[in-house]
Amino acid sequence: MAVQINPSILSADFSRLAEEAKAVEGADWLHVDVMDNHFVPNLTLGVPVVESLAKATDTPLDCHLMIEDPDRWAPQYIEAGAGSVTFHVEAAAAPVRLAREIRAKGARASMALRPATPIEPYEDLLPELDMLLIMTVEPGFGGQAFLDIMLPKIRRTRELISKHGLQLWLQVDGGVSASTIEQCAEAGADVFVAGSAVYGADDPAEAVRKLRDQAAAVTASAAWACGH
Numbered sequence: 465m466a467v468q469i470n471p472s473i474l475s476a477d478f479s480r481l482a483e484e485a486k487a488v489e490g491a492d493w494l495h496v497d498v499m500d501n502h503f504v505p506n507l508t509l510g511v512p513v514v515e516s517l518a519k520a521t522d523t524p525l526d527c528h529l530m531i532e533d534p535d536r537w538a539p540q541y542i543e544a545g546a547g548s549v550t551f552h553v554e555a556a557a558a559p560v561r562l563a564r565e566i567r568a569k570g571a572r573a574s575m576a577l578r579p580a581t582p583i584e585p586y587e588d589l590l591p592e593l594d595m596l597l598i599m600t601v602e603p604g605f606g607g608q609a610f611l612d613i614m615l616p617k618i619r620r621t622r623e624l625i626s627k628h629g630l631q632l633w634l635q636v637d638g639g640v641s642a643s644t645i646e647q648c649a650e651a652g653a654d655v656f657v658a659g660s661a662v663y664g665a666d667d668p669a670e671a672v673r674k675l676r677d678q679a680a681a682v683t684a685s686a687a688w689a690c691g692h
């Protein structure tokens with residue numbers, strides 16, 4: 465699979481969401497951070513905004529649910545138009561059932577790990593997923609510094625994906641920029657969320673293209689990507 469860049473609208477101007485979504489058309493997915501002020505100490509947007517965004521852009525929506533009780537809420541985001549739904553394993557009561565339900569409703573099922581959550585206990589769940597998200601900041605806010613202590617976890621996860629011959633995508637989110645994307649790609653990530661690095665740029669669409677070129681150049685010669 466080619467590398468993918470998913471701009472995060474968390475760093476966009478929320479009073480102009482439709483325009484901001486259009487400004488990154490050409491990106492692979494639009495990353496939508498849903499926060500409930502319980503799972504994380506911040507509040508963003510919910511189902512009605514996702515429904516409006518889905519109508520305002522042709523870019524598919526990658527909804528990152530940083531909420532309690534995703535088992536209850538995830539299906540509503542699919543009905544609102546999300547093409548991919550990520551729940552946090554720390555918040556899910558029944559992650560296998562939830563992943564199966566997301567897939568059954570026609571969306572891509574994705575599971576996220578906070579920085580302190582290891583991948584190893586979840587090895588057997590990987591075939592149930594279309595994407596795994598490794599957070600490279602503590603979830604809750606855009607514009608934080610990239611946690612390079614997450615690089616070994618990205619590497620170990622890529623090894624597990626290869627060991628089981630899986631096709632799932634490996635996404636990183638938090639502090640991804642021109643200075644950090646190459647390390648993530650080298651470690652094995654192939655889907656990159658970028659908020660401030662895209663919406664903080666003068667030309668967001670150009671920022672997406674540059675990040676994609678940078679990641680693709682690394683992936684082309686990365687050991688993990690041979691035959692990818």
Ligand SMILES: O=C(CO)[C@H](O)[C@H](O)COP(=O)(O)O
Nearest residue numbers: 603604606607638639659660
């Ligand atoms: O999930 C998130 C924060 O919890 C955001 O997707 C992430 O922080 C993107 O912003 P930036 O690229 O500026 O770090």
Ligand SMILES: [Fe+2]
Nearest residue numbers: 497528637657
């Ligand atoms: Fe996110």
